[in-house]
Amino acid sequence: xxxxxxxxxxxxxxxxxxxxxxxxDKSNTRRFINAGFWGLFAASFLFGSHLSDLANGVLxxxxxVLGAIGLGRGTKGAPTQSEKSTGAARHGNxxxxxxxxxxxxxxxxxxxxxxxxxxxxxxxxxxxxxLVSLGLGAVLGLTVTVLWLRPRLLTPLADGGRLxxxxxxxxxxxxxxxxxxxxxxxxxxxxxxxxxxxxxLPLGTPFAAxxxxxxxxxLFTAIxxxxxxxxxxxxxxxxLPLIVHKFGGDVVIMSAIGMLSGFCGTLTTPMxxxxxxxxxxxxxxxxxxxxxxxxxxxAFLMLGSNxxxxxxxxxxx
Amino acid sequence: xxTLLGIAVLVAGFAVRLNPLIVIALAVAxxxxxAHLTPIHILEVFGKSFNASRYIAIVFxxxxxxxxxxxHGLQEQAKVLIxxxxxxxxxxxxxxxxxxRQVTVAFGLPIGGPAQxxxxxxxxxAEGAAEKQAPDLSETxxxxxxxxxxxxxxxATFFGEDIFIAVAxxxxxxxxxxxxxxxxxxxxxxxxxxxxxILAFFIHGARLLLIDRRLRGRNS
Numbered sequence: 001x002x003x004x005x006x007x008x009x010x011x012x013x014x015x016x017x018x019x020x021x022x023x024x025d026k027s028n029t030r031r032f033i034n035a036g037f038w039g040l041f042a043a044s045f046l047f048g049s050h051l052s053d054l055a056n057g058v059l060x061x062x063x064x065v066l067g068a069i070g071l072g073r074g075t076k077g078a079p080t081q082s083e084k085s086t087g088a089a090r091h092g093n094x095x096x097x098x099x100x101x102x103x104x105x106x107x108x109x110x111x112x113x114x115x116x117x118x119x120x121x122x123x124x125x126x127x128x129x130x131l132v133s134l135g136l137g138a139v140l141g142l143t144v145t146v147l148w149l150r151p152r153l154l155t156p157l158a159d160g161g162r163l164x165x166x167x168x169x170x171x172x173x174x175x176x177x178x179x180x181x182x183x184x185x186x187x188x189x190x191x192x193x194x195x196x197x198x199x200x201l202p203l204g205t206p207f208a209a210x211x212x213x214x215x216x217x218x219l220f221t222a223i224x225x226x227x228x229x230x231x232x233x234x235x236x237x238x239x240l241p242l243i244v245h246k247f248g249g250d251v252v253i254m255s256a257i258g259m260l261s262g263f264c265g266t267l268t269t270p271m272x273x274x275x276x277x278x279x280x281x282x283x284x285x286x287x288x289x290x291x292x293x294x295x296x297x298x299a300f301l302m303l304g305s306n307x308x309x310x311x312x313x314x315x316x317x
Numbered sequence: 318x319x320t321l322l323g324i325a326v327l328v329a330g331f332a333v334r335l336n337p338l339i340v341i342a343l344a345v346a347x348x349x350x351x352a353h354l355t356p357i358h359i360l361e362v363f364g365k366s367f368n369a370s371r372y373i374a375i376v377f378x379x380x381x382x383x384x385x386x387x388x389h390g391l392q393e394q395a396k397v398l399i400x401x402x403x404x405x406x407x408x409x410x411x412x413x414x415x416x417x418r419q420v421t422v423a424f425g426l427p428i429g430g431p432a433q434x435x436x437x438x439x440x441x442x443a444e445g446a447a448e449k450q451a452p453d454l455s456e457t458x459x460x461x462x463x464x465x466x467x468x469x470x471x472x473a474t475f476f477g478e479d480i481f482i483a484v485a486x487x488x489x490x491x492x493x494x495x496x497x498x499x500x501x502x503x504x505x506x507x508x509x510x511x512x513x514x515i516l517a518f519f520i521h522g523a524r525l526l527l528i529d530r531r532l533r534g535r536n537s
Contacts, residue, residue: 057364088390159384182366187352256509279431
């Protein structure tokens with residue numbers, strides 16, 4: 001059965017290749033830092049499951065140090081504009097077909113798992129079907145494209161490595177923030193915030209309780225970077241005792257719209273790095289907060305809408 | 318109470334634009350120490366959950382394919398294609414994507430994402446359309462349009478995925494309520510995500526169409 005661990009190996013080998021290619025690139029003045037950074041990243045993927053928690057912690061600490069010193073970028077080997085224009089003229093829309101192999105594989109994986117006959121074969125680990133099919137799609141897409149375009153052997157890895165170097169330390173950020181959430185959890189931050197919210201917020205009327213719950217979800221999510229961390233805390237502190245038990249609101253409507261209010265917070269925060277910071281790095285935008293800025297108006301309008309929607313619906317059903 | 322100092326460190330660090338990696342490391346240290354966790358224990362918690370979060374980085378495995386296709390003109394072809402569609406504008410293109418992504422993700426179909434879709438296809442298409450609408454597009458406007466492409470992917474996902482019954486957030490809600498002795502069906506939770514999804518389509522969609530109006534106003 002193809003499991004998540006196998007996809008980790010795939011990622012591990014890829015990062016190891018990036019490290020070696022960076023090491024050999026003399027046009028990059030910081031090539032040793034790049035090589036160390038991606039090398040450690042590779043080690044985490046290849047061996048992380050077998051290391052002790054402490055060893056993994058030390059590994060992350062080393063990654064932080066290298067990432068904070070700063071990665072460099074090589075100046076050689078990037079495709080030229082004429083190379084790209086000639087390619088587009090020559091290959092045309094077939095390029096899209098190749099690019100769509102990845103989403104198509106992810107789609108096929110998800111659809112196939114719906115069929116009991118397929119999941120019974122046990123080819124793919126059903127718990128992680130999206131992630132496994134993503135990795136498989138990347139391999140399939142690359143294989144087909146390499147057979148089609150016949151590049152030099154190392155070209156795809158060098159091109160991928162160049163993109164990875166332009167993302168740089170930001171690639172580490174989402175994993176770090178998820179781990180920060182775990183430390184917050186271990187330190188009991190959720191309970192403290194829940195207590196604060198119930199002590200200081202005006203919660204006397206049904207509408208005030210809804211407003212405090214929705215805005216609290218968004219704020220707490222913006223701090224933690226993840227609505228999943230905010231939901232249990234805010235719902236236990238305000239949602240269940242006040243909206244449901246005291247004012248008689250509907251628990252399903254409250255939960256569904258409450259979670260979506262949290263998502264409004266996700267749109268506003270650098271803490272949700274994989275949605276907000278990594279895409280900005282991937283698009284090579286100069287302002288690393290550009291995606292957040294584009295999202296802010298939608299986030300605030302949606303938070304207002306969710307609050308009104310909940311106030312209108314939750315006490316009616 | 319002092320434990321909250323970690324959050325203050327986080328906010329202050331991001332505000333003065335210190336390297337986020339250092340900010341997070343400081344926030345972890347401060348939070349852990351005020352919560353009376355030993356440094357070793359903090360490192361263990363951090364290492365363990367870092368290890369469990371590695372799945373987030375799997376998306377980077379598509380980069381060799383994307384890099385190779387870009388070398389052969391994928392982004393250029395995306396611009397060419399959008400240039401041929403006479404009625405295509407930034408606003409309409411992103412609006413169509415918003416709808417497509419919201420509907421597919423509501424059925425649990427993962428078609429999209431920043432590395433798989435936005436960088437190689439959606440952002441260059443949006444840029445190409447904008448160049449057609451305003452040939453003298455400035456670098457700042459170009460960046461804004463690319464950022465909007467990424468933002469649209471996020472908005473569509475966030476306000477579409479909860480309609481799918483097996484998505485993590487719906488299961489989390491069900492699990493949490495069950496722990497509080499309230500039994501609900503995932504389908505009920507996902508149905509009540511629909512009103513917000515519709516509002517998101519209209520609100521974000523209106524903002525997208527406003528881009529067209531802005532670009533039009535610039536030309537006249």
